[in-house]
Amino acid sequence: MNVLKIIEYLIAKAAPLKTAFFVFLGALVLFDLFLPRDNAHYIVDKVYAFWTLFALAGCFLLIKISKGIAHLFLSKDEDYYG
Amino acid sequence: MDSWIHPALFFFVGALLLPLLRGKAKKGFILLIPVAAIVSVAFARYGVYGAYHFLGVEGVFGRVDKLSMVFAWVFVIMAFLGALYALHREEDGHHMAGFFYVGSALGALFAGDYLTLFIFWEIMAFSSVFLIWYRKEKKSIEAGFRYLMFHVFGGLLFFAGMMLYYHKTGSFAFNSILPANASWPEYLILAGFALNAAVLPLHAWLPDAYPEASVEGAVFLCAFTTKTAVYVLARGFTGFEILAIMGTAMTVFGVCYAVIENDIRRVLAYHIISQVGYMVAGVGIGTAMAVNGAAAHAFAHILYKALLFMGAGSVLYMTGTAKLSRLGGLYKYMPLTMIFYIVGAVSISGFPLFSGFVSKSMIVSAAHHEGRIWLMSWLNLAGIGTFLSVGLKVTYFTFFGKEPAEPLQAKEPPLNMLWAMGLTALLCLIIGVFPQTLYVLLPFPVEYHPYNLAHLSESMQILAFTGLVFYLMVKKLSPEVKLNLDVDYFYRKGTLLFMKFDEKVIAPFDTLWGELYRTLGLRALFKNAELSYFFDQRAIDGVVDGTAYSVMSFGSVVKKMQTGKIQTYIGLSLFLFFAILWLVL
Numbered sequence: 001m002n003v004l005k006i007i008e009y010l011i012a013k014a015a016p017l018k019t020a021f022f023v024f025l026g027a028l029v030l031f032d033l034f035l036p037r038d039n040a041h042y043i044v045d046k047v048y049a050f051w052t053l054f055a056l057a058g059c060f061l062l063i064k065i066s067k068g069i070a071h072l073f074l075s076k077d078e079d080y081y082g
Numbered sequence: 083m084d085s086w087i088h089p090a091l092f093f094f095v096g097a098l099l100l101p102l103l104r105g106k107a108k109k110g111f112i113l114l115i116p117v118a119a120i121v122s123v124a125f126a127r128y129g130v131y132g133a134y135h136f137l138g139v140e141g142v143f144g145r146v147d148k149l150s151m152v153f154a155w156v157f158v159i160m161a162f163l164g165a166l167y168a169l170h171r172e173e174d175g176h177h178m179a180g181f182f183y184v185g186s187a188l189g190a191l192f193a194g195d196y197l198t199l200f201i202f203w204e205i206m207a208f209s210s211v212f213l214i215w216y217r218k219e220k221k222s223i224e225a226g227f228r229y230l231m232f233h234v235f236g237g238l239l240f241f242a243g244m245m246l247y248y249h250k251t252g253s254f255a256f257n258s259i260l261p262a263n264a265s266w267p268e269y270l271i272l273a274g275f276a277l278n279a280a281v282l283p284l285h286a287w288l289p290d291a292y293p294e295a296s297v298e299g300a301v302f303l304c305a306f307t308t309k310t311a312v313y314v315l316a317r318g319f320t321g322f323e324i325l326a327i328m329g330t331a332m333t334v335f336g337v338c339y340a341v342i343e344n345d346i347r348r349v350l351a352y353h354i355i356s357q358v359g360y361m362v363a364g365v366g367i368g369t370a371m372a373v374n375g376a377a378a379h380a381f382a383h384i385l386y387k388a389l390l391f392m393g394a395g396s397v398l399y400m401t402g403t404a405k406l407s408r409l410g411g412l413y414k415y416m417p418l419t420m421i422f423y424i425v426g427a428v429s430i431s432g433f434p435l436f437s438g439f440v441s442k443s444m445i446v447s448a449a450h451h452e453g454r455i456w457l458m459s460w461l462n463l464a465g466i467g468t469f470l471s472v473g474l475k476v477t478y479f480t481f482f483g484k485e486p487a488e489p490l491q492a493k494e495p496p497l498n499m500l501w502a503m504g505l506t507a508l509l510c511l512i513i514g515v516f517p518q519t520l521y522v523l524l525p526f527p528v529e530y531h532p533y534n535l536a537h538l539s540e541s542m543q544i545l546a547f548t549g550l551v552f553y554l555m556v557k558k559l560s561p562e563v564k565l566n567l568d569v570d571y572f573y574r575k576g577t578l579l580f581m582k583f584d585e586k587v588i589a590p591f592d593t594l595w596g597e598l599y600r601t602l603g604l605r606a607l608f609k610n611a612e613l614s615y616f617f618d619q620r621a622i623d624g625v626v627d628g629t630a631y632s633v634m635s636f637g638s639v640v641k642k643m644q645t646g647k648i649q650t651y652i653g654l655s656l657f658l659f660f661a662i663l664w665l666v667l
Contacts, residue, residue, distance in 0.1 A: 003417040003418060003421065004413075004414065004417045007413050007417055007420075021546075021549070024546065025546055025547065025550060028539070028542050028543055028546055029543075031539055032539045032543060035535055035536060035539055036535075041453075042450070042453070042455050043455070044450075044455060044458065044459065045536070049543065051462070051539075051540045051543035051544050051547075052543045052547050054459070054462065054463075054543075054544070055466055055543060055544045055545075055546075055547035055548050055551070056547050056550070056551060058462075058463045058466045059466050059467075059470060059547070059548045059551035059552070060551055060555070062337065062338065062341060062463070062466060062467050062470065063341060063470070063551070063555055063558055063559065065338070066338040066339075066341040066342050067341065067342060067558060069338075070342040070562075070564070070566060073567070074342070074566045074567045075342070075562065075564040075565070075566055075567075076564065076565050076566075076567060077564070077565065078563060078564065078565050079565075080565050080567075081565075081574055
């Protein structure tokens, strides 16, 4: 099937795709540095690449805290309720 | 146009006629009903239809305005897509439950008063539970009963509020309520509505029941109950600060659970709470743009969430499991399903060119406009979690990742399911590329352009760097075969406790009472019966029998005189005649 061929082609090209992804990340930060900030009233608009930092910290904490709480007391065996 | 056929009518009548048809005619009929409803919505004109008087109450079946119409449009479109997805199901009951469910949701949308709304509200709960039970497993039956009881509780809150509201205002009219005027009645109604919108802490019924529903039923369920609740909140309770805060809390709460859950449909169920949180927050912020955002997001959400549930359902239908820990490498066997799922996933995550980008951002921007930066940040944090779990975690561990030890002999699902997914995916794309098609339906006239540089930069940074963290921490996210407690713990363990209390305290007391009754109560009863019998025989019977004996002896005297000879009668008559004459004279 054609769709499958495309997917397998992309998987075979994982290494260059990864490089492209990192270049894209850099480009995004650069793009934000040159964004006009005439209407910036709040801190989230004023700080350069604010949402990059927000995403990095937010995503890391989200995983850490959710998993942490789960392991602390939320997770039970699957037949917990019988 | 003065008359209008309420679209709910097609579903109710259709559900009743369905069992009469067979074979291809039935399949055609199942698709025809939603098409008829779409036509009915297309021809609807703003106005009030079907006003009625009942027991001195003024009711309205059809309030057609911009707010009800935007929801009606997506409801009937979704009804068609859901019917197409479920077309292969043989049981009439499943289709009928779906039709009654959609019909009652439409009935609730157009209801102009609380009484009409309440009736449809209850039909919705009682018809949708069958979509859970049709999975026909012990877990679904139990989850269905919990779902039903919780919704009956919500219905009672609503009912109590409605009655108190009538007492307060003398009317059942369902209109916008000002936060300043709200007291007990309004807050009870709000609690009933909030329960259906899965607002914390009244949310646990949703991730408890939806993952246990039938493959096709879950597609219906994820669309109607919560979004009808969003509609009634948007109709009645705009600008309630508590909704802004609780809605935002829901968005983050949902994604936290989605990070730790193992079952795909449970991940998606928690994401309903999260996404509905955006809408509830929009209603709570209450500006024209925020309410527009809530309506737009409900529209977009119904489609992409249904698409995700269709994808997860296809995986479950074809492999027999939706547990991430037992899936992997499915791209080889179900590439089309994967592509459709990914369209749903990028839509919910808010990628440019997909529907979530143009709807979610209205609510976030509304928070920004109002200077509610904390709300905005929490909403964006939830956006991170959305892409992380629905977009990356589920996609990676289902379609890529390690294949399980025993290979899954999976294929693409039946054609009707693929078509339903394809059409839904197309709609997600159309809304994303041409947002005006959705914006013209919105209740308030607001200029909003999602494709501006600042918004693009903000969204792309959030999404791309979430991707980076996922890439670095993917091992941390590997699925765990666990059950995660939620607030349903309190009523599930609570009922167990009650059962124990019943067994240990109530049942022994009941036995004791029974014994007491048997020994003391019954003896007293027997004594009483004996006394009654004695009285009956001696006193009552004495009187009755005495009378009877007198009548009998009189009868025997009269009998002697009845000889049958005419001359004796004449003689007796003459004797009596003279005797009376003598007495009188």
